[in-house]
Amino acid sequence: MGRPLLPAAPGSPRAGAPGERVDGPPAPRHSPGAVGLVLARPARLLGVEPFFMEFIAGIEERLAEHDLSVLLHVVPHHEAEIAAYRRWAARGLVDAVALVNPTVGDRRPEVLTELGLPAVVVGNPGDGTDLPAVRTDETGPVRDALARLLELGHRRIARVGGPADLLHTVARTRALREGCREAGIEPVVVEGDYSDEAGARLTARLLSAPEPPTAIMYDNDVMAVAGLEAAGAAGVAVPDRLSLLAWDDSPMCRLASPPLTTMSVDVHRFGSLVADTLLELVAGRPATPRESPAARWVRRGSTGPAPAD
Amino acid sequence: MGRPLLPAAPGSPRAGAPGERVDGPPAPRHSPGAVGLVLARPARLLGVEPFFMEFIAGIEERLAEHDLSVLLHVVPHHEAEIAAYRRWAARGLVDAVALVNPTVGDRRPEVLTELGLPAVVVGNPGDGTDLPAVRTDETGPVRDALARLLELGHRRIARVGGPADLLHTVARTRALREGCREAGIEPVVVEGDYSDEAGARLTARLLSAPEPPTAIMYDNDVMAVAGLEAAGAAGVAVPDRLSLLAWDDSPMCRLASPPLTTMSVDVHRFGSLVADTLLELVAGRPATPRESPAARWVRRGSTGPAPAD
Structure with a gap:
């Protein structure tokens, strides 16, 4: 099940010899104690859509056990998101990031790899990246x-x-x-x-x-x-x-x-699975491939037989 | 309108002579670029209640203009909240914090003052603290x-x-x-x-x-x-x-x-007013007293005359 050890950030106290496993506890004392989450969307949508709050709640529930916080940043587009990653990496502000809403021709995975910033893709990543992911069947x-x-x-x-x-x-x-x-x-x-x-x-x-x-x-x-x-x-x-x-x-x-x-x-579960992978990355461990349960039909009153005429 | 300059964190590059105004731009390059928000409540409530997501959206909308992020931490009770503040202060993880849900006999304002962590109270603070606040008429x-x-x-x-x-x-x-x-x-x-x-x-x-x-x-x-x-x-x-x-x-x-x-x-507005005060604190400026608009009656279908019998 193991994936190759992710590169630790240059100069990070976590960096071991290539291929060496670092099995320390999550959130070592010298770490910032935060994982990053950038949402590239208008801030006004945040308050409207329950998805991300539920997702963050799922992440927080697991992270809180390890005294880790979520560094949340809302930006209008991916250029600003990449700028935030560069800033975070330069200042050592986060131990790892969760990359949401992967897109066609996404440049973000490559930038994160370049920056040596451990990352997990939320959902199915595109071709051409070997970042760990929490996948889900669409x-x-x-x-x-x-x-x-x-x-x-x-x-x-x-x-x-x-x-x-x-x-x-x-x-x-x-x-x-x-x-x-x-x-x-x-x-x-x-x-x-x-x-x-x-x-x-x-x-x-x-x-x-x-x-x-x-x-x-x-x-x-x-x-x-x-x-x-x-x-x-x-x-x-x-x-x-x-x-x-x-x-x-x-x-x-x-x-x-x-x-x-x-x-x-189950958005909460999706978040907690992402947190599990983040905790592995923070500890310098290989990320376990994970899959969030697929969406399932819940019947209520808004569906019925097609009209006859 | 000015309040006294808040004490800068010991050893902080912001610390000037006592009483000296530091009128630098928000988010100087040496700062972590984050403001802290701790929610002391079960994580499961986060996804249910729209209030805090809307509030965070209001904060983010203003902070994003200054490349500042929100460091969000969810804990079960105030003891854990105070522990988070101590950890953040020791590591210099945040420039300022927003203190939510002030309580009777609240110990948090005193701890934050001791730690030298600039803070704004969200709502009306209790007696015995002179932390800046964004008040609202209840x-x-x-x-x-x-x-x-x-x-x-x-x-x-x-x-x-x-x-x-x-x-x-x-x-x-x-x-x-x-x-x-x-x-x-x-x-x-x-x-x-x-x-x-x-x-x-x-x-x-x-x-x-x-x-x-x-x-x-x-x-x-x-x-x-x-x-x-x-x-x-x-x-x-x-x-x-x-x-x-x-x-x-x-x-x-x-x-x-x-x-x-x-x-x-107007929860979004409440958040953006809190962000305005946070930006002042981050810049080492005196905090402007602010008041969020009071709740107003919006009539819909769930109220009507009392039943006659």
């Missing part, structure tokens, strides 16, 4: 969700996805297109940014088409809840005329009216 | 909320408060009791912990009393939403038989059915 859950919608008789299926440059958006889109091709249908996929504003606007647009979808899948919970409101505003009954399926799960999904069926992700 | 909004419930004819009023050792819980309870005394009524106040579990349990208990309340005020949004569900489970119609009033505001309140009337707090 294909299976999309296939599963599609199968259930098809069983309910839906043939006009749309998806409000996340940003198209994210690797997990690409993976979900590919799985949806392949599954639909096998079923002899063509999905409509539109790109959102995870905000309630995008969820509302894109849902309204989908519903105003000449042949509107009878089922919409969303790539997070916030867009789905906003989509439910937009359907109500457009006079489209859920689930009688339209089935809605959220992704991730949060109190918002349970408290919506009707409550939202969702592909539920 | 009394006025409680008076306002009570007046509106009285106008609607409610005389049996209950409140599901936050932890009783928090200064702002004490202030709200006192304001409620005083206002009720003037109106010739006696409120029922029970203590919650801001969790959905407490909101549900305490609401069920209040509603099973021989003379149940016709209006319940909650000290946050999560307990209110859970209370709404509990009322539904108990067969008590909202707002026909029972009016519910949340505190803070979040998408959950708007998406509940009926949507919750709330004392809305």
Whole structure:
């Protein structure tokens, strides 16, 4: 199960002979006692989307046992994220970082390797990096969700996805297109940014088409809840005329009216698995490959049989 | 408006002659580039309650302009919080800290002063500390909320408060009791912990009393939403038989059915005001006294006239 020992930061007291295992306890006293997490997104989205708070809670729960903190930085784009990594590495501010939202053509893994900053990728990394990762299956859950919608008789299926440059958006889109091709249908996929504003606007647009979808899948919970409101505003009954399926799960999904069926992700567990890998990196140990449980269908009131007409 | 210059950390490059103003730019290059925030609560609550994510988003939005990050640490109690401050001070990990949830007999301000760690109190500090603060009026909004419930004819009023050792819980309870005394009524106040579990349990208990309340005020949004569900489970119609009033505001309140009337707090603004003071402290400048806007009544569907019988 072992991966090669990650290079320790130059000049770090952790640096041993090449290939040497350093089996010290996590968070040695000379370390900063922090792991870094940069979110490249508008700060206003932070307060809206439950995902990252739940994720950070999962990380913190494990780190707190080792007196480690999370150094949290919010930046508008990846250039600023890379600048933060350079600053952190130069000043020795963090022992390791969690890299979130890997993208197509992502430069960040290479920069982190150059900087000698131990890092774990949250989700499935792209080709060309051997950073450790906490992976998760994106294909299976999309296939599963599609199968259930098809069983309910839906043939006009749309998806409000996340940003198209994210690797997990690409993976979900590919799985949806392949599954639909096998079923002899063509999905409509539109790109959102995870905000309630995008969820509302894109849902309204989908519903105003000449042949509107009878089922919409969303790539997070916030867009789905906003989509439910937009359907109500457009006079489209859920689930009688339209089935809605959220992704991730949060109190918002349970408290919506009707409550939202969702592909539920154990975000807290995802965070604690990432923390387990971070703790290994901080201790200079090889990272154990980990996989977070796949999203699973949780049926609530927003999905039903496709309308007959 | 100026307060006395805060003592710089011993040995800090910021330390000038006593009383000397240091008007350098924020985040000088030799600084760690971080402000600390310790939350003393179970990590599982983090993912549930929107307040702190919104608050952190408000802080981050201002700090990011100055390349400062938030060092976030979650601990179970104040002893562990104080230990974190000692560790941070010893290692020079943060330039300043935001102290949240000031309590009765709080030891933390004294420890921070001893450690020479610049700090801002989030909310109204207790007596016996001269730490700078971003204050907010707790009394006025409680008076306002009570007046509106009285106008609607409610005389049996209950409140599901936050932890009783928090200064702002004490202030709200006192304001409620005083206002009720003037109106010739006696409120029922029970203590919650801001969790959905407490909101549900305490609401069920209040509603099973021989003379149940016709209006319940909650000290946050999560307990209110859970209370709404509990009322539904108990067969008590909202707002026909029972009016519910949340505190803070979040998408959950708007998406509940009926949507919750709330004392809305601009949490994002609160965070950015705290960041403004933190930036002053980091620069070694005197802290400007600041006040965050008071909570204001936002009427939605969960409040109505008291039932006639």
